[in-house]
Amino acid sequence: MSIMTLRLDAFIPYRLSVASNAVSTRISASYRKRFGLKVPEWRLIAILAEASEMTPQMLGSATGIDKISVSRAAAALIERGLIAARDNPEDGRSHLLALTTDGRALYAEIAPAALAMEAELLAGFSVEDRACLDALLRRIEAAAGADSS
Amino acid sequence: MSIMTLRLDAFIPYRLSVASNAVSTRISASYRKRFGLKVPEWRLIAILAEASEMTPQMLGSATGIDKISVSRAAAALIERGLIAARDNPEDGRSHLLALTTDGRALYAEIAPAALAMEAELLAGFSVEDRACLDALLRRIEAAAGADSS
DNA sequence: CAGATATAGTTTCATTTGCAACTATATGGA
DNA sequence: TCCATATAGTTGCAAATGAAACTATATCTG
Numbered sequence: 001m002s003i004m005t006l007r008l009d010a011f012i013p014y015r016l017s018v019a020s021n022a023v024s025t026r027i028s029a030s031y032r033k034r035f036g037l038k039v040p041e042w043r044l045i046a047i048l049a050e051a052s053e054m055t056p057q058m059l060g061s062a063t064g065i066d067k068i069s070v071s072r073a074a075a076a077l078i079e080r081g082l083i084a085a086r087d088n089p090e091d092g093r094s095h096l097l098a099l100t101t102d103g104r105a106l107y108a109e110i111a112p113a114a115l116a117m118e119a120e121l122l123a124g125f126s127v128e129d130r131a132c133l134d135a136l137l138r139r140i141e142a143a144a145g146a147d148s149s
Numbered sequence: 150m151s152i153m154t155l156r157l158d159a160f161i162p163y164r165l166s167v168a169s170n171a172v173s174t175r176i177s178a179s180y181r182k183r184f185g186l187k188v189p190e191w192r193l194i195a196i197l198a199e200a201s202e203m204t205p206q207m208l209g210s211a212t213g214i215d216k217i218s219v220s221r222a223a224a225a226l227i228e229r230g231l232i233a234a235r236d237n238p239e240d241g242r243s244h245l246l247a248l249t250t251d252g253r254a255l256y257a258e259i260a261p262a263a264l265a266m267e268a269e270l271l272a273g274f275s276v277e278d279r280a281c282l283d284a285l286l287r288r289i290e291a292a293a294g295a296d297s298s
Numbered sequence: 299c300a301g302a303t304a305t306a307g308t309t310t311c312a313t314t315t316g317c318a319a320c321t322a323t324a325t326g327g328a
Numbered sequence: 329t330c331c332a333t334a335t336a337g338t339t340g341c342a343a344a345t346g347a348a349a350c351t352a353t354a355t356c357t358g
Contacts, residue, residue, distance in 0.1 A: 006260040007199065011267060013176050013266070013267060015283055015290075016172055016173075018286075019287070019293070020170075021169075021213070022289075023290075023293045039166075043157060046155065046157040049155075064167045111154070111155040114155055118162060122161060123292065125285075125288070132285065136278060136285075138164065138168070139273070140168050140172060140271070141167055141168040141171045143269070143272065144171035144270055145171050
């Protein structure tokens with residue numbers, strides 16, 4: 001008995017998409033303008049700043065970026081001297097990527113800017129609001145990730 | 150004193166993007182495979198099913214799709230005979246779009262499927278969870294929409 | 299009413315993205 | 329060990345996207 005009608009405005013996938021696009025447009029414009037970075041490039045830097053050395057594959061799973069985009073983003077970052085690659089002693093097909101000194105310096109500039117943007121975005125959110133949003137997003141992500149039919 | 154460090158995993162814009170991509174990938178694949186529709190096309194149909202006739206401009210603001218994509222999506226739908234255009238008596242530059250009988254029939258198929266996917270995605274969400282998510286997404290969207298510097 | 303300016307929508311072109319094919323290395327079985 | 333198959337990463341090509349130019353109509357100003 002699904003008499004329930006569909007209203008796009010109240011449709012959660014739609015709300016999610018609209019919110020994500022709004023945020024992403026805003027933030028990616030800022031990365032781009034201020035640091036010349038695209039989103040995947042920025043994500044690689046953020047992850048490499050937390051962990052030391054990683055293979056493209058590990059970066060892909062840590063950032064949710066597919067291997068093609070990781071490859072392209074890494075190439076761009078190497079070109080700019082922000083990350084460096086060395087052979088992976090454990091697997092000749094792969095290599096290990098790490099931030100260079102320049103990369104670290106750039107990260108030191110971006111990280112506070114990113115946190116500031118996030119803070120601006122979440123202005124007025126209580127700690128609970130924030131935790132709730134985080135948890136709900138993870139649940140949805142998990143539900144969407146698992147496939148059924 | 151922002152000693153706080155950045156962790157991508159806990160960064161809300163990142164969580165939002167990952168969740169939205171997961172959902173959008175899942176759902177858009179389904180629209181595409183089952184009905185041959187891209188996301189903007191599906192959105193135009195959903196909005197036109199709620200309201201009767203609309204101009205491309207109105208559709209754009211109702212769906213959050215830019216005018217170029219509205220134009221292309223509308224062209225594809227007209228081509229398929231799912232919507233029809235007539236001159237706008239109030240403005241010769243514009244026209245009015247509405248679902249055809251075929252369009253309505255397709256909508257009658259898609260709407261339940263869309264609601265089912267949403268239900269699957271939100272399985273385990275209480276009514277409160279859902280309302281909370283909706284509200285938080287709208288707040289973020291508003292914060293991201295308004296520009297500051 | 300004529301000319302200037304603004305707006306609706308489309309089209310063209312450059313950029314971005316994603317898939318599929320490719321290269322190189324690794325692994326597992328005869 | 330040698331061959332078959334699998335996996336890491338890259339590249340080339342085709343489709344999707346977005347910005348800027350364009351056409352047509354509307355509105356505003358003198």
